[in-house]
Amino acid sequence: MRVLFCSSEVAPFAQTGGLGQVCGELPLALAQKGIFVDVILPRYKCVNAAKIPIKKLNKDVSIAKINDKVQVYFVENDELYNRDGLYGDKRGDYPDNLERFSYYSRKTLEIIKQLNIQANIIHCHDWHAALIPVYLKSVYKKDPFYRQIKSILTIHNLAYQGLFERMEFVKLGLPRTLFSVDGLEFYSYINFLKGGIIFSDYLTTVSKRYAKEIQTPEFGCGLEGVVAKRNQQLTGILNGLDSSWNPQTDSFITKNFSSTNIEDKSVNKKKLQKDFKLPIASDVPLFGFVGRLSVQKGLDLLNKSMKEITKLNVQVIILGTGEEKYHRMFEVLAKKYPQKIAVCLKYDETLAHRIYAGSDFFLMPSIYEPCGLSQMISLKYATIPIVFKTGGLADTIVNFNPKDISGNGFVFEKYDVLSFVRCVKSALEIYENKDLFGCLVRKTLTYDFSWDKSAEEYQKLYTQCLSSD
Numbered sequence: 089m090r091v092l093f094c095s096s097e098v099a100p101f102a103q104t105g106g107l108g109q110v111c112g113e114l115p116l117a118l119a120q121k122g123i124f125v126d127v128i129l130p131r132y133k134c135v136n137a138a139k140i141p142i143k144k145l146n147k148d149v150s151i152a153k154i155n156d157k158v159q160v161y162f163v164e165n166d167e168l169y170n171r172d173g174l175y176g177d178k179r180g181d182y183p184d185n186l187e188r189f190s191y192y193s194r195k196t197l198e199i200i201k202q203l204n205i206q207a208n209i210i211h212c213h214d215w216h217a218a219l220i221p222v223y224l225k226s227v228y229k230k231d232p233f234y235r236q237i238k239s240i241l242t243i244h245n246l247a248y249q250g251l252f253e254r255m256e257f258v259k260l261g262l263p264r265t266l267f268s269v270d271g272l273e274f275y276s277y278i279n280f281l282k283g284g285i286i287f288s289d290y291l292t293t294v295s296k297r298y299a300k301e302i303q304t305p306e307f308g309c310g311l312e313g314v315v316a317k318r319n320q321q322l323t324g325i326l327n328g329l330d331s332s333w334n335p336q337t338d339s340f341i342t343k344n345f346s347s348t349n350i351e352d353k354s355v356n357k358k359k360l361q362k363d364f365k366l367p368i369a370s371d372v373p374l375f376g377f378v379g380r381l382s383v384q385k386g387l388d389l390l391n392k393s394m395k396e397i398t399k400l401n402v403q404v405i406i407l408g409t410g411e412e413k414y415h416r417m418f419e420v421l422a423k424k425y426p427q428k429i430a431v432c433l434k435y436d437e438t439l440a441h442r443i444y445a446g447s448d449f450f451l452m453p454s455i456y457e458p459c460g461l462s463q464m465i466s467l468k469y470a471t472i473p474i475v476f477k478t479g480g481l482a483d484t485i486v487n488f489n490p491k492d493i494s495g496n497g498f499v500f501e502k503y504d505v506l507s508f509v510r511c512v513k514s515a516l517e518i519y520e521n522k523d524l525f526g527c528l529v530r531k532t533l534t535y536d537f538s539w540d541k542s543a544e545e546y547q548k549l550y551t552q553c554l555s556s557d
């Protein structure tokens with residue numbers, strides 16, 4: 089079986105969040121199952137920083153070999169991709185994103201023919217690649233090279249849809265009839281993701297709960313009806329983590345630890361407090377946050393709750409980058425509570441590992457969360473997640489019950505300051521009880537969030553997809 093992964097982000101070449109991490113790791117897990125995986129993404133400026141040798145095949149495409157079964161191709165076009173950002177700059181999204189990602193989609197299909205890459209399945213990820221199924225079923229429909237190819241679209245986040253002005257439709261080279269309510273039209277805009285949802289053979293999203301949620305008005309971002317129409321072809325498959333997320337071997341953290349020397353976790357906490365210029369105090373519970381600074385991540389709730397949370401004996405460390413207003417918000421908070429809150433507003437892999445390893449709790453008050461990787465990473469590092477009951481967070485985190493030591497974190501079910509602060513307080517109560525907290529912490533190290541199970545589910549889906557008409 090040969091699968092072509094199409095994603096605008098693939099770690100270690102280009103990543104802004106979970107999408108890049110998943111599309112960097114899942115192909116390797118699929119390769120372990122014997123599937124040949126080719127991956128293709130635009131040749132952004134940042135691609136070179138991965139320091140993996142890249143060979144130019146011709147003016148349109150270059151290649152990097154990751155291992156015997158995984159090859160990564162790059163669509164070349166300096167004018168479109170050789171820029172500092174993946175999607176935009178300080179002024180916002182790049183104004184030519186329609187051209188950038190429709191070009192990527194079409195060129196991908198042309199490149200596989202040119203290089204005779206005989207993929208059985210094209211597995212597209214998010215809106216940037218969502219036009220590929222549309223092109224396959226329209227412009228390239230009659231070409232025998234593409235006739236047997238099936239397409240799957242994975243929705244990592246339904247809120248990002250690729251919306252463009254209708255007058256740009258002509259640039260896509262698609263039949264005019266596709267700009268209709270049954271096609272790519274969405275309240276008079278062009279919607280790339282909608283096209284992918286309608287035209288792909290199968291759909292997946294990244295947790296079972298999110299697969300249900302996106303069929304409701306609350307989480308469907310206007311596409312709930314379109315998704316619901318295809319619910320027979322929609323599956324939820326939880327993301328996994330690769331073996332680099334392991335406190336026993338992690339070279340980024342100050343001191344490695346495992347269930348046999350869990351006390352060494354405290355060395356990481358001490359160093360984290362020192363580096364972030366917070367009072368060094370082993371008994372003060374430390375809350376970490378690592379993530380994109382966007383409305384989705386519940387930063388407004390965090391902000392509104394800080395008045396109450398800072399009355400408690402706690403410290404909070406924030407690592408993130410994103411919307412300007414949240415940068416300002418965290419700077420203000422850090423200035424106001426220098427003994428309690430410390431922030432670092434950038435993307436920093438090393439620091440992220442150190443926060444997962446050194447914190448006692450991980451804050452994840454996301455408004456919605458398709459899957460969420462951070463809560464799973466936290467558990468790997470014996471850091472207890474505090475989450476809102478939504479999407480993948482609800483599928484992976486169960487509220488701790490001290491009576492029977494069941495559960496693995498703290499979950500609040502009503503999205504307001506009162507419930508969130510109450511949840512934080514109940515986490516602190518358990519923290520104060522060293523025996524109970526010790527039980528909870530040791531339990532976290534037994535969870536298996538490896539890619540193996542997810543890869544198996546994708547393999548099953550690929551087989552089903554190939555046997556369908």
Ligand code: ADP
Nearest residue numbers: 105106379380408409434435436440460461462
């Ligand atoms: P999303 O895909 O919505 O951004 P996920 O929880 O699925 O969220 O994945 C986010 C991934 O990106 C996690 O591995 C997280 O550690 C990482 N990450 C996010 N922001 C940063 C940052 N500023 N520095 C380092 N890693 C980050």
